[in-house]
Amino acid sequence: MAPSKKDLCFRDLRNRILQLDLAPGADLDETSFSTHYGLSRTPLREVFQKLAGEGYLSIEPNRGAVVAAMDLYTMRRFFQTAPIIYAAVARLAAEQAIPAQIKALKDAQTHFMSARAASDNAALALWNHRFHEIIGEMATNPYLLPSLRRLLIDHTRMSHIFYRAKTAEDSIRVLRAAQQHDEMIEAFATHNAELAVELTLDHWALSRGEIEKYVWPDPLPETYMQPFSGDSQ
Amino acid sequence: MAPSKKDLCFRDLRNRILQLDLAPGADLDETSFSTHYGLSRTPLREVFQKLAGEGYLSIEPNRGAVVAAMDLYTMRRFFQTAPIIYAAVARLAAEQAIPAQIKALKDAQTHFMSARAASDNAALALWNHRFHEIIGEMATNPYLLPSLRRLLIDHTRMSHIFYRAKTAEDSIRVLRAAQQHDEMIEAFATHNAELAVELTLDHWALSRGEIEKYVWPDPLPETYMQPFSGDSQ
DNA sequence: TGTATACTTCATGTATACAAAATGGGTAGT
DNA sequence: ACTACCCATTTTGTATACATGAAGTATACA
Numbered sequence: 424m425a426p427s428k429k430d431l432c433f434r435d436l437r438n439r440i441l442q443l444d445l446a447p448g449a450d451l452d453e454t455s456f457s458t459h460y461g462l463s464r465t466p467l468r469e470v471f472q473k474l475a476g477e478g479y480l481s482i483e484p485n486r487g488a489v490v491a492a493m494d495l496y497t498m499r500r501f502f503q504t505a506p507i508i509y510a511a512v513a514r515l516a517a518e519q520a521i522p523a524q525i526k527a528l529k530d531a532q533t534h535f536m537s538a539r540a541a542s543d544n545a546a547l548a549l550w551n552h553r554f555h556e557i558i559g560e561m562a563t564n565p566y567l568l569p570s571l572r573r574l575l576i577d578h579t580r581m582s583h584i585f586y587r588a589k590t591a592e593d594s595i596r597v598l599r600a601a602q603q604h605d606e607m608i609e610a611f612a613t614h615n616a617e618l619a620v621e622l623t624l625d626h627w628a629l630s631r632g633e634i635e636k637y638v639w640p641d642p643l644p645e646t647y648m649q650p651f652s653g654d655s656q
Numbered sequence: 657m658a659p660s661k662k663d664l665c666f667r668d669l670r671n672r673i674l675q676l677d678l679a680p681g682a683d684l685d686e687t688s689f690s691t692h693y694g695l696s697r698t699p700l701r702e703v704f705q706k707l708a709g710e711g712y713l714s715i716e717p718n719r720g721a722v723v724a725a726m727d728l729y730t731m732r733r734f735f736q737t738a739p740i741i742y743a744a745v746a747r748l749a750a751e752q753a754i755p756a757q758i759k760a761l762k763d764a765q766t767h768f769m770s771a772r773a774a775s776d777n778a779a780l781a782l783w784n785h786r787f788h789e790i791i792g793e794m795a796t797n798p799y800l801l802p803s804l805r806r807l808l809i810d811h812t813r814m815s816h817i818f819y820r821a822k823t824a825e826d827s828i829r830v831l832r833a834a835q836q837h838d839e840m841i842e843a844f845a846t847h848n849a850e851l852a853v854e855l856t857l858d859h860w861a862l863s864r865g866e867i868e869k870y871v872w873p874d875p876l877p878e879t880y881m882q883p884f885s886g887d888s889q
Numbered sequence: 890t891g892t893a894t895a896c897t898t899c900a901t902g903t904a905t906a907c908a909a910a911a912t913g914g915g916t917a918g919t
Numbered sequence: 920a921c922t923a924c925c926c927a928t929t930t931t932g933t934a935t936a937c938a939t940g941a942a943g944t945a946t947a948c949a
Contacts (some may be wrong), residue, residue, distance in 0.1 A: 428919070429932090458842040463934045464901090465698065472702060476709020478802070483939060485901060497798060504799040507744060565730060569711070569802040662902090693926070696904045718910055718931060850930090892949080902939070916929070919922080 432460040433470045438492055440479050441552060441579045442545050447493040451480070478573040489630040493577060501581075505574050506627050508618050512571050513607075515562035517619035519609045522562045528611065531557055532604050539597055544583075547597070554604060561611065581634050596633055600626065665693040666703045673712050673723055674785060674812045675778050680726040684713070711806040726810060734814075738807050740862050743853050745804050746840075750796035750852035753844045757794045761844065764790055765837050772830055777816075780830070785812040787837060794844065814867050829866055833859065 426434075436456075439445045457467040471488045474480045480488045531554040538546035552575055559571040603626045610619040659667075669689075672678045678783040704721045707713045713721045764787040771779035785808055792804040836859045843852040 465933055469705060472705035500797045500799060504797060564733045564737060564808050566733060566803050570799050573799050698903055
């Protein structure tokens, strides 16, 4: 029942991709990774195939595996698609939720809070990921789940950037997200589908705002601009 | 540039699954399939992994690959999810469509019509599948595409049953579907998103009706019931 | 100097041999 | 007759050797 070396390899690679430790577009050498994880190339290639199947990697014939790209084009689609799928999944999850899943959700939330307390931003992003993955599992919809999983991959990779809360304002946003998680758990537990959808969209709006804040930050104060102005060059 | 043995194997297995030649739940022996396709087990296993990644198979560790199941539970989800995804994809496809894709769509439709003329029901189902897959590609949304692909797998597997048009009524339905395809092509070509969505939902309604007709057929005439009535047993 | 081409090198793809796990059948015990 | 357990057989999993194909480098030629 202990997880095999192959499973460990799979999970580690997945986490490293989610944490941007393996950057989008990075190409993965079979030989070096196989020696690193103590596997031969055959099972390692199978791990790559599985990761590719879930959208973490893409494999080009005769050219090996590369971490799934995150270009501007993809991000446009992300913002367009995420709220639709998140809302649809939330509705189903609220309708379907069983006690064991609510418990799993609470556990994930506990870990999320611990990571927040410890300012462990990598764990924070990963437990947030897990939290939303469980919601996907609650929906028990084999057609929507692969879409949700792909959205979560990119969502986590983006959020990883701003979960390194630096300012007090960032820290408040994370707290707000945590509160929303608790409210969502309650909505799922009481099978309140309408509320679950509403909270999910609120949660999305917060996260989207964080990302936008990162991409289009407030302009720097005038004084900071001084060194770059002038007529050098 | 010629397709490799591995590609041929992949495509053949995919088609066989879509045509129910490989039944849902059937388990696939690695050795026999590898000899059948003239591959060794290593590349065959990679084909299996890829098929599993796209939802055609599921692989259980130490227990091999089985064709994706189609139970009642899954079908319920299918009817629940298909119209949402189909509509969303149709909208995006209409917005995004480029001439080359419209041409690909017309080609698929030509093949569809040929299959209809030849009463080649296997080809009919497969070209219908391809037609809708192209629409998915037109949407160029990497998040929705995996959901759409999974829906199409099961949709094609179901439709395969009733594309063996027996009655004149069946034949008229197929003709109607073909007409809808033409109307949809026009809507995509003119970037008419609203119309594309409307036509897509009509198309879905027709298909859904066909499936329901198959699952809940008209009751047999009274006279047919006679042999089964009575007090035997 | 620029370009084309052959060669070297390295990474990916495939086959095969071996290891480990699961299945099925038979036997012993209750 | 039923159940539990062990062994034989089959099937899946892993390692390694070899084949194939891509990328980069050096050399010859224009």
